[in-house]
Each structure stands twice: as structure tokens, then as C-alpha cells.
Amino acid sequence: xxxxxxxxxxxxxxxxxxxxxxxxxxxxxxxxxxxxxxxxxxxxxxxxxxxxxxxxxxxxxxxxxxxxxxxxxxxxxxxxxxxxxxxxxxxxxxxxxxxxxxxxxxxxxxxxxxxxxxxxxxxxxxxxxxxxxxxxxxxxxxxxxxxxxxxxxxxxxxxxxxxxxxxxxxxxxxxxxxxxxxxxxxxxxxxxxxxxxxxxxxxxxxxxxxxxxxxxxxxxxxxxxxxxxxxxxxxxxxxxxxxxxxxxxxxxxxxxxxxxxxxxxxxxxxxxxxxxxxxxxxxxxxxxxxxxxxxxxxxxxxxxxxxxxxxxxxxxxxxxxxxxxxxxxxxxxxxxxxxxxxxxxxxxxxxxxxxxxxxxxxxxxxxxxxxxxxxxxxxxxxx
Amino acid sequence: xxxxxxxxxxxxxxxxxxxxxxxxxxxxxxxxxxxxxxxxxxxxxxxxxxxxxxxxxxxxxxxxxxxxxxxxxxxxxxxxxxxxxxxxxxxxxxxxxxxxxxxxxxxxxxxxxxxxxxxxxxxxxxxxxxxxxxxxxxxxxxxxxxxxxxxxxxxxxxxxxxxxxxxxxxxxxxxxxxxxxxxxxxxxxxxxxxxxxxxxxxxxxxxxxxxxxxxxxxxxxxxxxxxxxxxxxxxxxxxxxxxxxxxxxxxxxxxxxxxxxxxxxxxxxxxxxxxxxxxxxxxxxxxxxxxxxxxxxxxxxxxxxxxxxxxxxxxxxxxxxxxxxxxxxxxxxxxxxxxxxxxxxxxxxxxxxxxxxxxxxxxxxxxxxxxxxxxxxxxxxxx
Numbered sequence: 001x002x003x004x005x006x007x008x009x010x011x012x013x014x015x016x017x018x019x020x021x022x023x024x025x026x027x028x029x030x031x032x033x034x035x036x037x038x039x040x041x042x043x044x045x046x047x048x049x050x051x052x053x054x055x056x057x058x059x060x061x062x063x064x065x066x067x068x069x070x071x072x073x074x075x076x077x078x079x080x081x082x083x084x085x086x087x088x089x090x091x092x093x094x095x096x097x098x099x100x101x102x103x104x105x106x107x108x109x110x111x112x113x114x115x116x117x118x119x120x121x122x123x124x125x126x127x128x129x130x131x132x133x134x135x136x137x138x139x140x141x142x143x144x145x146x147x148x149x150x151x152x153x154x155x156x157x158x159x160x161x162x163x164x165x166x167x168x169x170x171x172x173x174x175x176x177x178x179x180x181x182x183x184x185x186x187x188x189x190x191x192x193x194x195x196x197x198x199x200x201x202x203x204x205x206x207x208x209x210x211x212x213x214x215x216x217x218x219x220x221x222x223x224x225x226x227x228x229x230x231x232x233x234x235x236x237x238x239x240x241x242x243x244x245x246x247x248x249x250x251x252x253x254x255x256x257x258x259x260x261x262x263x264x265x266x267x268x269x270x271x272x273x274x275x276x277x278x279x280x281x282x283x284x285x286x287x288x289x290x291x292x293x294x295x296x297x298x299x300x301x302x303x304x305x306x307x308x309x310x311x312x313x314x315x316x317x318x319x320x321x322x323x324x325x326x327x328x329x330x331x332x333x334x335x336x337x338x339x340x341x342x343x344x345x346x347x348x349x350x351x352x353x354x355x356x357x358x359x360x361x362x363x364x365x366x367x368x369x370x371x372x373x374x375x376x377x378x379x380x381x382x383x
Numbered sequence: 384x385x386x387x388x389x390x391x392x393x394x395x396x397x398x399x400x401x402x403x404x405x406x407x408x409x410x411x412x413x414x415x416x417x418x419x420x421x422x423x424x425x426x427x428x429x430x431x432x433x434x435x436x437x438x439x440x441x442x443x444x445x446x447x448x449x450x451x452x453x454x455x456x457x458x459x460x461x462x463x464x465x466x467x468x469x470x471x472x473x474x475x476x477x478x479x480x481x482x483x484x485x486x487x488x489x490x491x492x493x494x495x496x497x498x499x500x501x502x503x504x505x506x507x508x509x510x511x512x513x514x515x516x517x518x519x520x521x522x523x524x525x526x527x528x529x530x531x532x533x534x535x536x537x538x539x540x541x542x543x544x545x546x547x548x549x550x551x552x553x554x555x556x557x558x559x560x561x562x563x564x565x566x567x568x569x570x571x572x573x574x575x576x577x578x579x580x581x582x583x584x585x586x587x588x589x590x591x592x593x594x595x596x597x598x599x600x601x602x603x604x605x606x607x608x609x610x611x612x613x614x615x616x617x618x619x620x621x622x623x624x625x626x627x628x629x630x631x632x633x634x635x636x637x638x639x640x641x642x643x644x645x646x647x648x649x650x651x652x653x654x655x656x657x658x659x660x661x662x663x664x665x666x667x668x669x670x671x672x673x674x675x676x677x678x679x680x681x682x683x684x685x686x687x688x689x690x691x692x693x694x695x696x697x698x699x700x701x702x703x704x705x706x707x708x709x710x711x712x713x714x715x716x717x718x719x720x721x722x723x724x725x726x727x728x729x730x731x732x733x734x735x736x737x738x739x740x741x742x743x744x745x746x747x748x749x750x751x752x753x754x755x756x757x758x759x760x761x762x763x764x765x766x
Contacts, residue, residue, distance in 0.1 A: 168728065171719045175558070178712050182565055185708065325527075325568065329561050333716065336554045345551065345728060
């Protein structure tokens with residue numbers, strides 16, 4: 001189907017369209033759909049387990065371990081997981097294939113995937129920022145502000161991944177942001193207070209940083225994973241987490257030295273329950289990589305939101321809570337947003353086609369070539 | 384442009400499409416757009432004046448007049464306005480045209496427009512229901528429940544006017560409902576309470592009636608006005624309001640006799656200020672007729688919502704209120720909903736066209752004829 005594609009309606013020959021990102025999507029699409037479902041289901045399960053694991057990890061209602069140690073142990077667990085998967089994949093290789101474990105393969109992959117150091121560094125910075133933010137904003141405000149990530153992620157995807165969104169998709173993302181916020185208005189009890197977040201200029205700056213750093217980390221992660229698509233995802237994970245563990249370890253060292261401490265036991269205060277929590281965190285991280293490589297950051301965002309909704313529903317059913325109006329309204333907005341974002345009618349190409357047909361006659365004639373081009377790209381995607 | 388319309392892209396001849404409602408829309412469209420803008424602007428002005436007039440109508444913070452008298456005087460004022468407009472229109476008729484004032488013209492029109500008695504009766508019932516509802520629900524709950532009208536109106540338009548809505552448009556209407564509700568959560572302070580509206584089975588019934596009667600009145604009004612499109616809108620208004628005044632007068636009589644009263648003075652407690660309030664109410668009613676005849680009930684609904692938003696913004700600016708998070712979120716939802724509802728991409732025909740282009744090759748070939756038909760109907764609408 002390369003080169004001259006015929007318009008299904010007109011039968012006219014069309015120029016091939018070469019938007020790498022969209023073509024990659026369209027080629028992978030049939031294989032991706034079931035994978036997407038699996039990813040979302042896995043994500044929902046892991047996120048759903050989280051509150052239970054947090055609950056059983058607490059002793060007398062509080063954590064006995066240092067939060068910094070959780071970050072490091074999570075990164076360490078991810079490295080272990082990635083190594084395990086590489087070994088498993090290497091054993092399943094056919095005879096004759098170049099072994100995943102050969103130093104030259106690993107070194108070449110490491111050289112090609114050096115960009116993974118960027119998201120690893122950003123994630124490490126973000127772990128530190130989270131603590132800083134709590135000094136400037138109360139947790140409810142932090143939660144509210146972090147909803148803005150949805151739009152920042154979309155802007156970064158547009159800038160870094162050259163992704164195109166239709167007006168309808170921008171609206172869908174805005175609705176996602178609003179839906180989550182409406183739901184949170186209940187929990188944070190801010191529903192009836194004025195929009196009086198402490199808005200000093202320094203707070204603006206911190207907000208910008210706080211929202212941009214994790215968004216940039218995710219989008220750049222997606223970019224780095226996809227740009228070396230041929231490298232095994234487990235190998236890519238290994239590099240990412242090795243960088244991550246290193247950065248986190250350096251951070252721990254620096255802060256320990258800076259505070260003049262005598263070092264601390266990483267495993268202090270941990271138990272079997274906290275290990276499950278860390279394994280869950282690590283598994284969520286590994287799953288994210290699959291999202292970023294085989295789907296995208298936006299699907300991950302929707303997935304997390306759906307997981308939160310299911311957790312809310314489950315806890316309402318289990319503990320007999322009544323659902324609030326905010327929850328019902330927020331959830332409805334989120335589901336409408338989801339349908340609109342992924343609906344074929346809101347995809348860029350379809351919109352182009354429709355607009356062309358809708359334009360006044362003169363412009364349509366002028367744009368005839370490009371209209372057929374767009375039409376063909378739709379046909380191309382769907383075949 | 385009747386009969387064989389050429390597809391702008393293909394140049395192929397197309398079957399004419401005969402969906403009466405859509406054709407009527409498309410023929411009127413060029414004339415309608417500026418009228419729509421005028422209607423919305425007028426509506427916003429009148430609704431915006433309402434709180435000011437209510438404020439100056441109160442003496443020591445309360446009304447001195449009977450609310451029933453307001454309903455009747457408003458209907459009476461509308462009749463006066465309609466007669467005034469008919470006289471004005473009759474004076475502007477060209478010599479040779481049949482006079483609007485000739486008894487035969489009026490009688491024929493009255494016979495043809497007998498259906499207008501239905502909405503007039505429903506509106507009168509609704510005026511009575513409003514009082515009843517306040518016995519069963521608190522005003523905040525009534526306000527919340529009345530938001531459901533948006534969806535009920537759409538269902539009735541589908542049933543009575545055979546209007547088609549796309550999934551996207553249903554979602555847009557749901558968003559409108561949610562947007563208004565999110566905004567009200569603030570005012571009603573219900574944001575943090577559970578969804579524990581008094582839900583006895585009798586309350587369900589009253590809710591259904593309370594939401595359906597005014598919706599049915601509006602939609603049936605639209606149906607009656609449009610089905611006799613050739614009758615002057617002022618003459619139609621005259622009939623509608625004459626029926627309305629009669630029904631309201633009968634209601635007053637019946638309730639006065641039933642309560643064993645000795646009658647009451649309709650003008651008791653009224654002043655110059657309350658007359659302005661009544662004139663404003665009447666003007667809103669007259670404007671509604673123009674909405675229903677030349678636009679539709681949905682545009683009227685969006686218009687009222689936008690008016691409420693502007694009133695909120697104006698009062699915030701005038702009295703220095705801070706805008707609440709709920710207001711900002713609610714307003715954003717409403718504007719997204721509005722764009723999605725009226726956006727060409729979500730109109731039924733456009734959707735059909737896009738879907739056809741997206742379908743796998745086999746089905747496209749099978750449906751080629753109908754696809755061209757749809758395409759032509761789009762072209763037809765836009766010319």
C-alpha cells in the first residue's frame with residue numbers, strides 16, 4: 001500500500017504522507033490494542049493494591065522507615081527486576097541470535113540509549129522536589145496543582161514527540177484535568193473556598209517547576225524509549241533504573257554528608273509488608289516503561305485516573321461510604337473525556353478530512369491535493 | 384441546488400437527502416447566524432437585568448405582591464406586546480398583501496395553531512408545580528434537579544422533533560448539565576455532603592414530573608411554532624399568550640374559590656419597579672418564542688447558562704467577590720460543552736462522512752452510494 005493510494009470515495013491517486021509518529025502508531029495498532037488493555041488492567045491492579053499495602057505497612061499508624069530509603073530500594077528493586085527479565089529473555093532466544101548478554105550487545109545498547117539518563121535524573125530531582133513543595137503548599141493544594149500535569153504533558157508531547165492533537169483532544173485533556181479536580185474538591189474540602197492559593201511570585205515559580213519536572217521526565221522517557229525502539233525494553237529498563245539508582249544513591253550520600261550524619265541503615269524500619277509496598281512501587285515503574293514504549297504518557301495518565309476511580313468505588317462498596325456528588329460528577333467528566341480523546345472522530349486526520357469537505361467551494365478546490373493526501377493517510381492508517 | 388448536487392471532492396452526482404428538519408435548518412442557516420447572535424445577546428441582557436430588578440422590587444427585603452399575580456401580569460404583558468407587534472407589522476405590510484388584521488387571516492391562523500394551547504397549558508401547570516416542589520425539596524436540591532432538564536429536553540427533541548444527536552453531542556449536553564452542577568455545588572454548599580437527596584419513591588415521581596413538564600412545554604412550544612412556520616411569529620405569540628393568560632386566570636379563579644377567598648386585587652403591592660420586573664419577564668418570554676421558532680430549545684438553554692455565567696462574572700467584578708474554584712471549573716466545562724455541541728465535527732452528517740472514510744475498504748465500497756449522499760448533504764448545508 002505504499003506510494004499511490006486511492007481515495008476510497010473519489011478513486012483519485014494520493015500523495016503518501018510521512019509523519020513518522022503517526023505511521024509508527026498505525027503499523028503497530030493491531031498488535032497494540034490488546035496490549036493496551038493489559039497495561040491498563042495491570043496498572044489498575046497495582047494502583048488498587050497500593051492503599052492496602054500502605055495500610056499494612058504502617059505500625060501504630062505511622063511509617064518507621066525513611067522515605068528516602070523507599071525511593072532507593074524501589075530503584076534497586078527495578079534494577080533486579082530488569083536483570084531478571086533480561087536473563088529470562090536471553091534463555092528464550094533462538095540459537096543463532098546474538099545473545100542479549102554479550103558485552104558488545106549491551107555496550108552498543110548502552111551507548112545508543114544514553115538519553116535514558118535524562119528522565120532518570122529528572123525523576124530523581126522530582127523525588128527531592130516533592131519534599132520541597134510540601135513546605136510551600138499544603139498537601140491538598142499540591143494535589144490540585146499536580147492535575148495540571150495533564151496539560152503540561154500534552155504540550156511537551158507536542159514539542160518533543162511532534163504529536164498533533166485536535167481541538168477536541170485538547171478539550172478532552174482539559175476535561176480530564178477538570179474531572180480529577182472536581183472529584184478532589186470533595187476530599188480536600190476546598191469546594192467552597194475562594195481560589196486563594198498562596199499566589200506569591202515565588203509560588204508561581206515553584207508550581208511551574210513542580211508541574212514541569214515530572215511531566216518532562218515522563219515525556220522524555222517516552223521519547224528515549226521510543227527513539228531506540230529496537231533495543232529490548234528490558235535492557236532499556238535496566239539502563240534507566242541503573243541511572244535512577246545511581247542518582248538516588250548520590251542524592252542520599254550528598255544529603256547525608258551535608259547534614260553531617262553518620263550514615264543510616266537503608267533497611268531500617270522495613271518489614272515484609274513494606275517490602276510488598278516497594279515491590280508494588282517497582283512494578284508500577286516497570287509497567288510505566290511499557291506504557292511509554294508501547295502506548296504513551298497520555299494513556300498512562302488516563303489509566304491512573306481510572307484506577308483511582310475504581311479504588312474509590314471499591315472502598316465505597318467495601319466500607320459502605322456514600323458516593324459524593326463530586327465523585328459522580330468528576331467520574332462522568334473523566335469518562336466523557338476518555339471517550340472523546342480516543343474516539344476516532346477526534347483524531348487529527350479525520351478532522352482534516354471533515355474540514356476539507358466542509359470548506360467553501362473555492363478553498364476546497366485550492367486545497368484539493370492536500371485534501372486527498374489527508375484522506376489517503378486515513379486510509380493508510382486503517383489498512 | 385436541488386436534485387443533483389456535486390460532491391466537492393469527487394465531482395460525483397449525489398442523491399438529494401430529505402430529512403425535513405435538517406433541510407429546514409440548512410435553508411435558513413445563512414439568515415439564522417446573525418439572528419442567533421442577537422437572540423443570545425438579548426437573552427443575556429434580560430437575564431442579566433433580572434437580579435437588579437428583583438433587588439429594586441423588594442421593599443425592606445421582601446416582595447409585597449402575590450407571586451401568582453406576577454405570573455398573570457407577565458402573561459398579560461406578553462399579550463399586550465404581541466398585539467403591539469402585530470399592529471406594527473400590519474402597518475408595514477405592502478399594499479395588496481392580505482392584512483394581518485383581517486378576521487379571516489386571524490381565524491385561519493388560530494385554527495392552524497391550536498397546538499399552541501398545549502405548551503401554554505404545560506407552562507401554567509409548571510407555575511403551579513414550582514410551589515409544590517418547594518414543599519418536598521429544599522431550594523438547593525430543586526436547583527440541582529432542574530439541571531436534568533437539559534437531557535430531558537434533548538430526549539424530547541429526539542422524540543417529538545425527530546432531531547438526531549451524535550454521541551459527541553449527547554456528551555456535550557451531559558457536560559453542560561455537569562458544568563452547571565459543579566458551579567452550583569459552591570452556592571448550595573452541597574459539595575461535601577453525600578448524594579443523599581431525600582429519595583423516597585414519591586420524591587422520584589415528583590422529580591420526574593417537575594423536570595419533564597417544563598421541558599415538554601419548551602419542546603412542544605418549539606414543535607408548535609415550527610410546524611406552522613408560515614404564520615407570523617407575533618400572531619403565534621398572541622395565541623400562545625392568550626391561552627397562557629386564560630389558563631393562569633382560571634387557575635387564580637379556581638384557587639381563590641377553593642380557598643374560599645373573597646378575591647384579591649391583582650395590582651396589590653406592585654410598584655413601578657415591579658412593573659419593570661414584569662416587563663423583563665415578559666420580554667424573556669417573547670424572546671424564547673424567537674429562540675424556539677428560529678433557533679431551538681438547546682440554544683436557549685446554552686444562552687441562559689452563558690447569561691448566568693456573565694452575571695456571576697459581573698457581580699464578582701462589581702462587588703469584588705473572589706471567583707471560586709467551582710465557578711472556574713464549571714464555566715470551563717460549559718464552554719467546552721458549547722464548543723463541542725455546535726462544532727461542525729460533532730454534527731450528525733459530518734460524523735457519517737468521517738465514519739465512511741474510516742471504514743475498512745469492503746464496507747466503504749458497499750456503502751458508496753450512501754456515503755456520497757451524506758457528503759452531498761454536507762455540501763448542501765454549507766452552500
